[in-house]
Amino acid sequence: MDAAVRHSVPQRCIGWQAAHAAAGAAAAEAARLGAAVNIALVDPAGLLAAFVRMPGAPLHSVEIAIDKAYTAASFGLPTAQWHAALEGHSPAVRDGLLRRARFVAFGGGLPVLEGGERIGGIGVSGGSEAQDEAIARAGLAALGLIDKDPT
Template sequence: MSLAPESLAVPQSVISAEAAALAVRATVDKAAELGIRINVAVTDGGGVLAAFLRMPGAFLHSVDIAIDKAYTAASFGFPTSDWEQALAGDAALGRGMPHRPRIVVFGGGLPIRHGDALIGGIGVSGGSAEQDEQCARAGLEAIGL
């Protein structure tokens, strides 16, 4: 059995470079308005880094946390803040999932959807989980989502 050439690949939408750049810029602007210093990352739908900005003075360890929040949101398709509820009803999942590499189970990561398509994730780290998510939402709003 062999596959027809058109069966070898499927079309996939991902965030554009222009949209990713606009989102990180707007996110940093929101952080400045809130008086916090952040790192912000945007990934494509596969979790690959598409854009990143670090504000001077933002926590160094927050670089990887922001990237991993975007990766987690893109790979699961829901906000990282939703993990608390998702893990609450399953003790084994609650013990295991937070220890998986690159999985972040606290707020600040949002999926990026265009219509029904999951095209990426945005992750922010440097403020409280609530501030991080507020900044991430500003990034999404800047690109019309």
């Protein structure tokens, strides 16, 4: 085999230090807001990189936070944007995506982008959709990857 021929490509992913820093910053924002939430960070393949469960956070929100991060990482779209994104598709596509295991189409999941490249996803669950998204944004803002305030 020719040494110049490659059958693989490199893929960047969020490092454990960044994942833990983002989770910690998100938890601090949740505490500031008075919300008890679950926070998940995943790599581009949707594999868990960091997780925080705050005392009192809803038990079912553990998996929802992970699935929000997974959805955001897999598609590169904030989970809050899926309602609008699906409007332009056929009923079959809308129904099919919404029935997919682990697919979440409500707020609280954001892709983690560095230099325009997707390196993971963050998902927050346990507060309102607006709180979950604000908490996720705070986690990414702590890394300098997104503005804390989207306005």
